[in-house]
Amino acid sequence: MTATMTTTTAPVDTLRFATAGSVDDGKSTLVGRLLHDSKSVLTDQLEAVEHASRNRGQDAPDLALLTDGLRAEREQGITIDVAYRYFATTSRRFILADTPGHVQYTRNMVTGASTAELTVILVDARNGVVEQTRRHAVIAALLRVPHVVLAVNKMDLVDYRESVFAAIAEEFGTFANRLGIPGIASVPVSALAGDNVVESSARMDWYGGPTLLEHLQAVPVGSDAAALGTRFPVQYVIRPRTAEHPDYRGYAGRLASGALRVGDRVTVLPAGLTTTVVGLDLLGEPVEEAWAPQSLTVSLADDIDVSRGDLIVTGAVPEPVRDIEATVTHLDERPLRVGDHVLLKHTTRTVRAIVKDVPYLLDVSTLERRERPEALRANEIGHLVLRTAEPLALDSYAANRSTGSFLLIDPADGTTRTAGMVGEAFSPAAKEPLRGVLT
Structure with a gap:
């Protein structure tokens, strides 16, 4: 019985983004506010934060505790390790990497931003652009993060003045332009009060742009990887050797970039051998097409030597x-x-x-x-x-x-x-x- 080929639907829309900022710029509070106001915090988590806040003599819940999970982080009031959080809205899923602000933890910021499609760089409105702000911009440029957002936080402490926000946005934009970073989105926020994080702020009616969450929901993602040349690293060779499929050989892995289609002519590197794709399996079902970052199994027309670590490519072939x-x-x-x-x-x-x-x-x-x-x-x-x-x-x-x-x-x-x-x-x-x- 011949299996019927089906065409896959587009992968789930997911944005991976990282947050960065100098110490005490309110980064963990911003992330906590984003999770809280987008209704992404479980009841027991919020109750634990409220209880911990009351023990500290605080009337309102300290939303930074939603991300600062290490004991040393809570004791010092700083972020030390990269904290990953997952949340979703009706239009998009998010993988958030909250990275440390201390210079000594710069490597952690590199780790968090290395796979990000967007980086939110936080600035304290009272202090403006500081050395660590520039450092994080340099790392974003180095890692070629496609989108950068400047979040000017603690606007409540500068009386929500437009002139303060405009001066910081202009200074950072000039610096980012010199680094070759493409368009910068700048948003004035107060993480503590919730202004322009999820809900628009009536206290900054001079700002006509999107809130931070609105921008995160609207920024284009995923298209770059699918548009690049096809790169399929082989992770595992599948040889079931069953009576039903005695000669089956499949190559499993995650499509790093581009797309693969049945009938594509491909090159296997580093050997440089060429062959044709005769089958694609996604989640156990045959499909006609797949694209990054989907995980799949590829069947090839010729019985050639392909092992873990080999790279299946189409189009321009990189020189080993x-x-x-x-x-x-x-x-x-x-x-x-x-x-x-x-x-x-x-x-x-x-x-x-x-x-x-x-x-x-x-x-x-x-x-x-x-x-x-x-x-x-x-x-x-x-x-x-x-x-x-x-x-x-x-x-x-x-x-x-x-x-x-x-x-x-x-x-x-x-x-x-x-x-x-x-x-x-x-x-x-x-x-x-x-x-x-x-x-």
């Missing part, structure tokens, strides 16, 4: 290489030096590698390069030259965030040491010179 130049953020407390042996994990493929050179370190406070540093230390951003034991099919990070990124792992204990982005650090749109823009 062993020498890699990349901008990296070092995450490990142990410094990274020339000559260090590491494992390089790219999509589903892991190979041995060695650090050949560290040409420069980027000072994110001044954007100046420090040539030939002795080592890269925790939270530092620099440029690496790596040599791998086996060829890898990499895209530049500018072209494809999924297949242009990688991790360096300690081969002895499995610790993640470094996050890498293939190619140059900033968008070509960045205005030169950049030196001194953080001073």
Whole structure:
């Protein structure tokens, strides 16, 4: 009996976004307000927060407690680790990464924003744009986050004055333009009072734009990954060897970018072999088409050697290489030096590698390069030259965030040491010179 092919519907509309801001800018309160006012907090969670707030002598619930889950965070009143929260409205689902504001936790901000399609950068209206604001803008530009929102918080403490908001938005917009960040959406908010977070504020009737939640619901997402060249990293080879399907061979994985269709001519890398897609299975059902970021199983016309870590592509084929130049953020407390042996994990493929050179370190406070540093230390951003034991099919990070990124792992204990982005650090749109823009 022949199975009937069906066409898939579009994937669920989900926005991954991160929040960033300097210490005490009210980031956790903003996230808590967003969850509370969008009715995304369970009753028992809210009761626990209200109880904890009363024990502190507070009349109103401290909404920051909805995200600051670590004991040290609650004791110090700061965010230390990345806190992930999931919520939904009638029009969209959200995956939120609340990242720390402290300089020493910059690596955590990199982790949270690395997969984000939007970053909300918070500014205290009383303090304006500070060094950490610029630092987070630099990281957003480095990671090429598609959308950036400037949330000017604590407007209640500056009497909701339009002139304060306008000056901060202009200063940040000028800086973001020099970094090559595309259009910035600026929203004046008061997380404590709830102004312009979910509901529009009558106290800022001079502002005619959307609330923060309205913008999050309206910003376009998902189209970039589907529009890019097709990249399908093979995660698992399926060989059931059953009487019903004695010769079945399928390749399971998650489509990193682009789309796959039955009949597509594809290339398998790094071997460079070509064949044709004869079947696609999604959730156990045959389909004619799939697109990023769906997980599926692919069947090919020819019985060729395809293993975990191979990359199935269409269109322009990336050249497999062993020498890699990349901008990296070092995450490990142990410094990274020339000559260090590491494992390089790219999509589903892991190979041995060695650090050949560290040409420069980027000072994110001044954007100046420090040539030939002795080592890269925790939270530092620099440029690496790596040599791998086996060829890898990499895209530049500018072209494809999924297949242009990688991790360096300690081969002895499995610790993640470094996050890498293939190619140059900033968008070509960045205005030169950049030196001194953080001073």
